[in-house]
Amino acid sequence: MLKGNRSFNQRRFKEMCLICTLFCLAMTSFVLPLFRQNKTETAILNEVERIVHNIEKRLTQQHNKHIHDIKRVIAVPKLQASDHISEQIATEIRDGMQHAFQAYMRDAWKSDEYMPVTKKGTNTFGGKGLTIIDSLDTLYLMKLSSEFNAAKHFVATEFQFEGQINVFENTIRVLGGLLSAYSLTKDDIFLAKATMVGEVLLGAFPQRIPCGVINTNRPNWCGTQSWANGKVVNAEVGTLALEFVALSRFTHDPRWSDKITAINKYWKKHDNSLLQMNIDPHTEQMSGPATIGGGIDSTYEYFIKLKALTGDPLASDLYSIFEEMIVKQMFVTYGQTTFARAAGSDTLEHLGCFLGGMLIMGQKYVAEGLAMTETCARMYTSNPSGLACDQVRISKDGSIHCKNDLYLLRPETVESIFYAWRETHDQKWRDYATKIWKAIAKHCEVESGGFSDVRHVASRPTKTDKQESWFLAETLKYLWLTFQSDDILPLDKYVFNTEAHPIESF
Ligand code: DMJ
Secondary structure (H helix, E strand, C coil): CCHHHHHHHHHHHHHHHHHHHHHHHHHHHHHHHHHHHHHHHHHHHHHHHHHHHHHHHHHHHHHHHHHHHHHHHHCCCCCCHHHHHHHHHHHHHHHHHHHHHHHHHHHHCCCCEEECCCCEEECCCCCCCHHHHHHHHHHHHCCCHHHHHHHHHHHHHCCCCCCEEEHHHHHHHHHHHHHHHHHHHCCHHHHHHHHHHHHHHHHHCCCCCCCCEEECCCCCCCECCCCCCCCEEHHHHHCCHHHHHHHHHHHCCCHHHHHHHHHHHHHHHCCCCCCCCEECCCCCCEECCCCCCCCCHHHHHHHHHHHHHHCCHHHHHHHHHHHHHHHHHHEEEECCEEEECHHHCCEEEHHHHHHHHHHHHHCCCHHHHHHHHHHHHHHHHCCCCCCCCCEEEECCCCCEEEEECEECCCCHHHHHHHHHHHHHCCHHHHHHHHHHHHHHHHHCECCCCCECCEECCCCCCEECCCECHHHHHHHHHHHHHHCCCCCCCCCCCEEECCCCCEEECC
């Protein structure tokens, strides 16, 4: 290698090293800080972005919550799935009412009751248009306007109250129906007709214990039911209180409530033991079995209901005394089945199924009332048809056996289910009501119109051709009300008579 070349190379090498050193210095002083600064800015930008994003997210969440709160305040609460089902069942029941009443209008108008299979009327109570009056309030509540208007037109222009009068039945169905229509509508025509009926019913009081039957064509005649051996039945005496007291309050005329005050004094004299089935209207002697079903049922029911209607202190006292005796002396539980074992018998009548509702209303023995209602509901669900027998026997293991193989479209079980629903809002009561309604629709509905009593409930239900007026007054009304909100006829403002006619309390 040439010496001159080597020194040139050495010089170039030194120059290169110097340039490199300078480059590195420059990098350290200018470029790296710049690079570092860039990195910080990116991090800051990222941080800012994150904060902005979080703020946006929080604002969106707050906005959504705000909107949700506003909706909650101003909007109708969203319906639950079960509410939709309730609406649907209520509509079916209302359609059932229309189906029952329109068929009666078509084939049996002005008759007392309807025979839907043969499509004709039957005058069970002397031909007073009983079904029309018993149906007034149900039609009104269900907003079946054209049917209600037709019924009202009949009341205003054609309704007569004369001839043979069954005092108990006409009080609970006719007087009760008219008073309820007045209480709900405040239409004076209903009070005028109720007063007309009340005037006739005063004829049942030649003495304190009323006659079972009177006749406007025989002014001094005081009769009893043909099957009652010259005595009146306990419930015929005890089940006038609500209607008579309400009529006096509406008219400011004490003639009716005076009768009830006298009768309540009679009960007070007999409040040391459970009431018996028959009363001699002349000697006032009580006799017969102390049951809880038909014949005595509504006497007990009217003590608590009179208390609820007016606050009557004697009625309140009587209710507490008899309620205690009923629960302490009658209630038993066999297996899982609780029921009122009346007069030493293991038979439970469908009529006795009002008792669950009554105890729930009394509020002291709600648990017993609910248990009894459950037993009555199981009278339906334990039959393959889903309908209850009119009487059952309960065996010691709690199983339920059909004793009277008829279903008469009766209301007592759905009445108690209605009270149980209002008391607990437990879905199981609506489920029971749904099952009962579906069984009625399946086995009792007549395709051409109306609903019929059936026999052979436990095996193959067969229609017997009678549409009871209480089916429209009570059974369909209580079923429908079980699927309505509690504001429809709140129980602290309305009292239902024993035929399910609501009267606003005073
Ligand atoms: C109705 O007329 C009334 O509920 C009465 O108190 C008892 N019997 C029937 C229904 O079963």
